[in-house]
Amino acid sequence: MLFTFFNCLINFFKKLLSPPFCFNCKKFIEHRIVFCSTCFNGIKRVNSFRISVTQNHWMNVFAVSNYEYPVKSLILAKAWQNRLASKALGKLVWAETNLQNVEFDILIPIPLHWTRYAKRGFNQAEEMANEISKLSGKPVLNLLKRQKMTRFQFLLFKKARGQNLKNAFIATTWAKEEVEGKHVVLVDDLMTTGSTLIYAAKELVKLNPASITAVVGARVV
Numbered sequence: 322m323l324f325t326f327f328n329c330l331i332n333f334f335k336k337l338l339s340p341p342f343c344f345n346c347k348k349f350i351e352h353r354i355v356f357c358s359t360c361f362n363g364i365k366r367v368n369s370f371r372i373s374v375t376q377n378h379w380m381n382v383f384a385v386s387n388y389e390y391p392v393k394s395l396i397l398a399k400a401w402q403n404r405l406a407s408k409a410l411g412k413l414v415w416a417e418t419n420l421q422n423v424e425f426d427i428l429i430p431i432p433l434h435w436t437r438y439a440k441r442g443f444n445q446a447e448e449m450a451n452e453i454s455k456l457s458g459k460p461v462l463n464l465l466k467r468q469k470m471t472r473f474q475f476l477l478f479k480k481a482r483g484q485n486l487k488n489a490f491i492a493t494t495w496a497k498e499e500v501e502g503k504h505v506v507l508v509d510d511l512m513t514t515g516s517t518l519i520y521a522a523k524e525l526v527k528l529n530p531a532s533i534t535a536v537v538g539a540r541v542v
């Protein structure tokens with residue numbers, strides 16, 4: 322009895338300090354879920370697709386939806402340091418893509434360059450990966466480093482995009498033993514041109530993984 326009372330009290334204060342709102346329309350919702358039912362029903366899911374990494378390597382990509390609302394609101398929230406939105410995006414990727422039906426061993430988030438990380442205070446892809454890890458029981462390993470400050474891909478013409486990302490990623494020295502023979506999942510918030518995922522995967526291919534799959538919150542079409 323007393324326990325139930327204290328539980329209710331704790332929940333009351335939790336809601337008071339951080340009330341559960343829909344991440345898209347900001348409507349108050351009873352439980353902490355990502356979207357209210359109206360926004361959730363508005364998600365237009367997309368099929369998975371394959372992109373080429375090298376001549377002999379392909380990668381399946383899972384996205385929840387195209388880059389449109391309501392999922393877009395979670396991706397944009399990183400600009401104002403909303404870490405909760407990134408966690409919600411991770412939950413959504415797990416619940417609403419085919420990832421649950423894929424056999425995988427490790428999750429690798431696409432890293433931010435340290436200067437961008439310092440400015441934002443967190444990496445949205447890493448927050449997502451941590452959330453997927455909690456739900457799947459698979460570990461997150463930060464095996465890639467961003468050694469070059471890249472410009473935003475969508476600002477560049479197609480030819481410049483590859484140049485922009487060439488040598489952008491480097492695997493850590495201990496990555497080979499973690500990746501070799503493993504089914505790897507790359508995690509990112511948004512796929513714009515696909516080049517970021519491709520160049521990260523190119524670096525991992527050198528370490529002989531069994532397969533590489535990528536998951537993103539949304540894709541730009």
Ligand SMILES: [Zn+2]
Pocket residue numbers: 343344345346347348356357358359360361
């Ligand atoms: Zn809503």
